[in-house]
Amino acid sequence: MSYAFEPIGVIHSCFKEKFGIPRQPGLVPSARAVIELTPPFDRDEAVRGLEGFSHVWVVFVFHAVLGAAWRPTVRPPRLGGNERVGVFATRSPFRPNPVGMSAVRLEKILREDGRLSLYVQGGDFLDGTPVIDVKPYVPYVDAIADARGSFAHEAPVSPFLVRFSADADVACQQKEGSFPGVRRLIEEMLSADPRPAYRDTTDSTAVYGTRLYDFDLRWRIEGNMVEVLELVSP
Amino acid sequence: MSYAFEPIGVIHSCFKEKFGIPRQPGLVPSARAVIELTPPFDRDEAVRGLEGFSHVWVVFVFHAVLGAAWRPTVRPPRLGGNERVGVFATRSPFRPNPVGMSAVRLEKILREDGRLSLYVQGGDFLDGTPVIDVKPYVPYVDAIADARGSFAHEAPVSPFLVRFSADADVACQQKEGSFPGVRRLIEEMLSADPRPAYRDTTDSTAVYGTRLYDFDLRWRIEGNMVEVLELVSP
Numbered sequence: 001m002s003y004a005f006e007p008i009g010v011i012h013s014c015f016k017e018k019f020g021i022p023r024q025p026g027l028v029p030s031a032r033a034v035i036e037l038t039p040p041f042d043r044d045e046a047v048r049g050l051e052g053f054s055h056v057w058v059v060f061v062f063h064a065v066l067g068a069a070w071r072p073t074v075r076p077p078r079l080g081g082n083e084r085v086g087v088f089a090t091r092s093p094f095r096p097n098p099v100g101m102s103a104v105r106l107e108k109i110l111r112e113d114g115r116l117s118l119y120v121q122g123g124d125f126l127d128g129t130p131v132i133d134v135k136p137y138v139p140y141v142d143a144i145a146d147a148r149g150s151f152a153h154e155a156p157v158s159p160f161l162v163r164f165s166a167d168a169d170v171a172c173q174q175k176e177g178s179f180p181g182v183r184r185l186i187e188e189m190l191s192a193d194p195r196p197a198y199r200d201t202t203d204s205t206a207v208y209g210t211r212l213y214d215f216d217l218r219w220r221i222e223g224n225m226v227e228v229l230e231l232v233s234p
Numbered sequence: 235m236s237y238a239f240e241p242i243g244v245i246h247s248c249f250k251e252k253f254g255i256p257r258q259p260g261l262v263p264s265a266r267a268v269i270e271l272t273p274p275f276d277r278d279e280a281v282r283g284l285e286g287f288s289h290v291w292v293v294f295v296f297h298a299v300l301g302a303a304w305r306p307t308v309r310p311p312r313l314g315g316n317e318r319v320g321v322f323a324t325r326s327p328f329r330p331n332p333v334g335m336s337a338v339r340l341e342k343i344l345r346e347d348g349r350l351s352l353y354v355q356g357g358d359f360l361d362g363t364p365v366i367d368v369k370p371y372v373p374y375v376d377a378i379a380d381a382r383g384s385f386a387h388e389a390p391v392s393p394f395l396v397r398f399s400a401d402a403d404v405a406c407q408q409k410e411g412s413f414p415g416v417r418r419l420i421e422e423m424l425s426a427d428p429r430p431a432y433r434d435t436t437d438s439t440a441v442y443g444t445r446l447y448d449f450d451l452r453w454r455i456e457g458n459m460v461e462v463l464e465l466v467s468p
Contacts, residue, residue, distance in 0.1 A: 003295050003366070004236045005331040024375045041330055046306040049319035052384025059333060061237050072280040085283035088368045096275055097239040097366045099293060101335060103378055132331045134322045140389040141258045143377045144337055150286025155374040
């Protein structure tokens with residue numbers, strides 16, 4: 001017996017590739033995404049009253065890993081990438097049913113050009129993510145003050161300082177017009193060190209890159225310093 | 235395009251009927267449930283490390299309403315059952331994809347008679363609920379201290395006092411052996427007034443009933459007093 005779910009919408013996100021996406025929602029508060037509800041779910045009545053909630057749950061499909069075989073254990077980045085824990089003890093996308101849930105700040109709900117969209121902040125969504133549900137974040141139910149979280153109890157510290165090369169600085173200023181807050185987004189994202197697992201020894205000649213909005217972001221790491229090298233529009 | 239999810243387990247719950255189930259998790263902390271993982275997901279490694287978390291998210295299917303047509307608005311009990319709000323602004327089970335998520339306290343993980351089970355408290359699950367995912371509750375991500383929740387910001391007050399008839403009192407004591415804490419469970423459940431929507435005028439002759447564990451529970455309401463009439467084993 002299996003259950004079939006139809007997407008109610010799709011996420012337009014600043015994150016165009018998996019690499020660089022924050023490992024949890026809320027870690028990169030400047031990350032912006034738009035949840036576009038798709039027909040027949042794009043009705044104004046269906047979101048009536050949602051504007052009264054500061055945060056919403058987005059239940060989505062990890063579509064980039066669909067079809068990947070699940071394994072009973074995974075290696076969470078928080079444990080350095082070496083220790084294996086049970087898949088049900090992590091929020092890894094590689095799970096029997098690749099369903100994710102993230103609580104994000106609801107900025108506004110807009111109908112534009114006939115489309116009904118929820119603007120959210122702080123998400124960890126890959127662009128194009130299919131959404132299967134949106135629910136209000138209900139504080140007295142969802143915010144469990146006395147919950148204890150084992151190895152994932154506290155937010156990871158971000159020991160990396162981010163600085164921009166002269167070229168990247170200019171390019172970033174130009175992008176601010178189209179993508180307000182993009183500099184801060186890059187800072188938040190890179191200070192969290194998006195590499196798959198922390199490595200003690202870093203190869204300072206390695207250049208990392210990912211796609212953000214409409215450009216390619218490139219950076220390198222030396223010691224605890226991230227240098228943003230360039231923002232390249234293809 | 236739709237996505238198919240296979241249950242990873244099934245919930246054995248004290249709540250055998252929809253009527254009487256708490257409207258949110260956490261409102262009836264004495265409610266107990268056992269999540270039995272089913273093959274091939276019932277592997278010890280798959281839950282390794284989960285015991286370090288005090289709470290878990292259970293992502294499940296509202297199987298009792300499968301096939302029901304979704305409507306863009308619903309009438310939440312919290313608003314007296316008269317006001318309509320958008321389905322995505324509520325946690326109602328009647329939604330386009332009948333997926334629920336509840337954070338519950340993880341009491342213990344046990345393997346017994348070859349079965350791997352998670353014992354949880356505070357759930358709002360109907361017996362037989364199919365589970366599609368279990369995830370750790372990660373406090374720094376999930377407990378949003380500054381979230382605001384509109385009409386569902388605070389826990390509902392429970393103005394109903396619960397008392398037991400002499401017969402119900404004796405029956406309850408007998409049930410305590412098989413179901414420890416059953417009296418407290420009944421008190422928590424009925425003080426929250428499980429009737430579909432609050433009514434100002436109550437018919438004090440009406441007898442309500444639902445199935446709990448292996449017995450039928452019957453009660454009536456007079457003013458702000460709930461009287462437990464009987465616990466009947468069929």
